[in-house]
Amino acid sequence: MSAASIVVLGIVFGLTVGVLFTVLIRAALDRGAEVLDLQATALPDGALAVLDALTQPALVVDGSNSVLQATPEALALGLTDGRALTHPELERLVDEARTDCASRGTDLVLVRAAGARNLVVTARAAPIDTTRVLLLIDDRSDAVRLEAVRRDFVANVSHELKTPIGAVSLLSEALQSAADDPDQVRRFAARLTTEAGRLGALVQQIIEFSRVQGADPLQSAEAVPLDEVLRAAVDRTRVAAEARDVSVVLGKKSGLWTLGDRAMITTAVQNLVANAIAFSATGGHVGLGVRSREGVVEIAVSDQGIGIAEEDLDRVFERFYRTDQARSRSTGGTGLGLSIVKHIAENHGGEVRLWSRVGRGSTFTVRLPETPAPASAAARPSRREKERA
Template sequence: MDTTQLALLALLLGAIIGAGASLIVFAALRSRERAEREADGTVPDGVTAVLDAMDDAAAVVDASGLVLATSPSAPWLGIEAGANLEHVGLRDLVRAARAGTTETENLRLVRGRMSADSRLVAARATRVSERHTLLIVRDLSEQERLEQMRHDFIANTSHELKTPVGAVTLLAEAIELAADDAAQVRSFTARLSAEADRLGRLTGRIMNLSRLQAADELTSVGDVAIDEVVASAIEAHAVQADSAGVELVRGGDRGLYVRGDTQILKEAVGNLIANAIAYSPRGSRVGVGVRSVEGVVELAVTDQGIGIAESDQQRVFERFYRADQARSRRTGGSGLGLSIVKHAVSRHGGEVRLWSQPDRGSTFTVRLPLSDPPVIETPVKKKKRRPATVVAGADAKKGLQ
């Protein structure tokens, strides 16, 4: 190997050694910068951008429990950047995660120091660096509420079904024991038929309410004539009104339309009329009034009955809730009618309002968005074709010529 080759090799080795040394120095500087950044509480690169894109409440917490950065939805839990993590359960979770494992736990937290509103949350803590821990909190309160509603619905339904089912069983046994007494059999049979009807109405309403709650939107939507809805609901309850000695009166505007499901609205208005009749004294009136107000159809059902106490007015739309338990038992009420009304109207983008005073009566007002009347196309009359003239014999020959 000559002198020139040795010089080139020496230069190459020097360049390699110099590059390696530079990389070592650069890595040391980066490591020092990272350590300094963690020491002064700076959030690691990219974490802030990730937090900004998160829907759940999230925060980066340092070893001392100081919150360094948060997601946009974190403040609802009282977690703010620059402040210490206040919730004891969350602090314990972050402390456990610093051992290097991901910790997850369901906790019940109170929003703020002065609030009594507790929320069920799923909290997850993960160590992302030597000094930093990522905390993610997901609100489970809505899921908890829906689960509680489902549980209550099943419990209430089971309780309500026990009464008519038990009555049917007892009456069937009574009929069997009184088989030789025709009068007793007829009496028990009539009561058995009444309980069977009550059971059928109850199960039907449960199914209707379940259908309204399960569907995200109406499956059958069209132009609904309010006149048709009111007339049908009044006609369906005419016999009940006659038996109770209550007069049904209809007034207000005509020719109004809304968009929705005709059958669902008929049932909703029918439930309001049935309630009004059941809670009205003999000789009184139940009025059904309709008017258009600023793009809204208001359909009001007014009675002169016993009224509803103010303490009960907020709960009458709950499933199986009865303001007057004794009267509901006498009339066979299920406590589902007003709940069906509320869900039916809500599905149509409307609301139900209540005015009531004890011993002065009640007014339930259904408010629905007004729509334009449907355009009825006039059929085009076809021109009648004149029958062809039949020419026979010699005249026919002349015509052909």
């Protein structure tokens, strides 16, 4: 064999050995990477079962804060996009727990995207090993919001009660000092009666508002005939309508039903009718009717009154909010009637809508889920039929 052949064979052998070693090394590196990935993502025995049993938001993250596992509650709150934590505050807490090799907890306010309410949470991070960390979240948003509502409500009630109570106190003193003047006594007594009536109405509305806030009418719901609800609301406001010479026109019988608490729904409609009467001009008209649209019943109350300015449309359902303080005093308004309507509608799975133009009037529409009439309703005579009989 020539020297040239020996050289060529040597080169070929060297290349073959080099390629073989390269392939072996590459396979070893890939295998090592797979083992490291498996070690990084595999959770200890029973950890997955524990996560599945948790009803609160929980996540497990690795050394780079990538999410290895998350409960459905954590995904629902938007704490992760499935790969990483979405809030830097949580990342900092996890890093502290990993660095200190100890559990760390804190209260956080997590800012969410526009249009979503911020989260108020208690977060706790606990190391599983040198890299992985378990993150537990206690969502306290509803509790904090309800506490804020309670504080605001108490403050508002205290403020609203001051005016009529102060007026009653002053008038009683004036009445005592004018004991020898019959005309003054009659004048002060009449004003005292007015203020006492306003105070009684406010207390009654506060009681009603507290009741609808804490009640769940759908827990013991019944089929409610809306024709009878509307008729009852008109009957309850008849005296106020006659006093202001306002005619209330009830639409034709609809035969529509909804599911819920009959007394609450009647209160909501009554409040809307009373509000329409109070803000209508003398000799005005209030229309009241109900219709069905795509599985939803719509109870509409329309007036031809003063209307509501556009800047007030989003606020009229707030507690104790009045668009016209002077007029509310003259009509005896408490600022709670529309808030009660809104809560009753929402408690029944519905909503209340408002259309209004200054000088043209307003239309409030309560929208509730429709339910079929009970089988017994067809055989039951109406109140008018009973009266004819």
